[in-house]
Amino acid sequence: MELSQFPYLRTMILQANDIHKSFGQLEILKGVDLSVAKGEIVSIVGASGAGKSTLLHIVGTLDKPDSGKVTINGVDVTALNEKKLSQFRNEHIGFVFQFHHLLPEFTALENVCIPAFIQGKSPKEAEKTAMELLERLGVQHRAYHKPGQLSGGEQQRVSVARALVNNPALILADEPSGNLDSENAASLHQLFFDLRDALNQTFIIVTHNEELAGISDRTVHMRDGLIL
């Protein structure tokens, strides 16, 4: 029996309701609704300029909607002040971007530890979790190298480990394989599914990669600020 047949039995990780966002005169999001259940892998696809990154930023609490409500893990994040919000983001949301955004002067291991340090974990505890993740992602042999010494595929794996280190409720990825060759892209995508199977992680992934969209649990199409 598939649990997905009974949506009301599933834990909802994200509920975004009637999200509106304008930049100046330009209306970018025109009333977007999106719900994602725990353990779901949802792809967002659509032409450049459709509003995908804007939506992801709002869902990720990096930006605020003009109106509408975002609930993550049962918390109305649109009601939190900046201080509470950054704490919530650090604890509950992991980000993976097209460009890894690893800090060049720190090793892979240190990069993965940083969000855990911000949460107040001890170096010992943070490093243990970070090492386990690097191992799970197959890059433990690169732990003491700096990002500049890693391949593109390895850099992305390290940034996925960083996204996971605080065991977030939700991982948001904006074109995570956009900068990878097809082989590295396919193996990164496989990793998302492995993480879902092993840790019941939840993913929302903006992608132009049709293969990834095809194997996702659900694909959401965006056009001109609306979900179709």
Ligand SMILES: Nc1ncnc2c1ncn2[C@@H]1O[C@H](COP(=O)(O)OP(=O)(O)O)[C@@H](O)[C@H]1O
């Ligand atoms: N901070 C901003 N200020 C002004 N315009 C923006 C800003 N962010 C995005 N936009 C505009 O919003 C539209 C949607 O952008 P975006 O969400 O990045 O689309 P997508 O990720 O689907 O390509 C684009 O026309 C873009 O130029």
Ligand SMILES: [Mg+2]
């Ligand atoms: Mg974008």
